[in-house]
Amino acid sequence: MVFKRRNKQSWLQWLAGLVWPKGGWGRAIRYVNHRLFRLPDPPHRIARGIFAGVFVTFTPFFGLHFFLAVLLSWIMRGNIIAALLATFVGNPPTFVVIAAVSLETGHWLLGRPPPAEVDEGMFELFWHAIRDFFWNIYALLTGTEPEWGSLPVFYHEVFLPYMVGGLIPGAICALAAYYFSLPFIQAYQNRRQGRIKSKLAELKEKAAAKKAAKKTD
Numbered sequence: 001m002v003f004k005r006r007n008k009q010s011w012l013q014w015l016a017g018l019v020w021p022k023g024g025w026g027r028a029i030r031y032v033n034h035r036l037f038r039l040p041d042p043p044h045r046i047a048r049g050i051f052a053g054v055f056v057t058f059t060p061f062f063g064l065h066f067f068l069a070v071l072l073s074w075i076m077r078g079n080i081i082a083a084l085l086a087t088f089v090g091n092p093p094t095f096v097v098i099a100a101v102s103l104e105t106g107h108w109l110l111g112r113p114p115p116a117e118v119d120e121g122m123f124e125l126f127w128h129a130i131r132d133f134f135w136n137i138y139a140l141l142t143g144t145e146p147e148w149g150s151l152p153v154f155y156h157e158v159f160l161p162y163m164v165g166g167l168i169p170g171a172i173c174a175l176a177a178y179y180f181s182l183p184f185i186q187a188y189q190n191r192r193q194g195r196i197k198s199k200l201a202e203l204k205e206k207a208a209a210k211k212a213a214k215k216t217d
Helices: 013-020 024-036 042-054 064-074 081-090 092-109 114-140 150-217
Strands: none
Touching: 042 064, 042 081, 042 150, 064 081, 064 114, 092 150, 114 150
């Protein structure tokens, strides 16, 4: 199983692992690469899945990246497990860079300079938008007054520029991941198939030798 763990983690351990995985990020990256290369699918399907997973990490739909990666990979006829593993590109250290690049690109494409308050308080705007979103769900259920102050600001100053600006760097990084990973996956699978064939040939030779020895006896 790809995602099954022998020892179950607590929620605190899981959250800590998002920031700093056990063994460090280098070990985590090697683990993901190992899983990707060993997937039982043609290289081009695995590479398509990687493309899908990397691309969706540049979208502002936080919490939905897994679902979007599965959907996009299915549309592209890519490997869904590869798409899920490739969303690992979006993690707490890289999200800072991804968000900054996407916002800057988005404001530039929309023809407006990024406001200073967005650069300095983007996470605060995220928090206020999330708070208002859940408050409005509560208001809908209880009949209290909804709050709409933060959501329009968040949409126009963060979400829309992020969505527009993430398309170009997301496509560039996804294409780079596709074309970079494809030859490595092909080479890995060819070496693995070669080892399997040589092992089978060795077993056949041993079986033939045993058969010949029995005949001489």
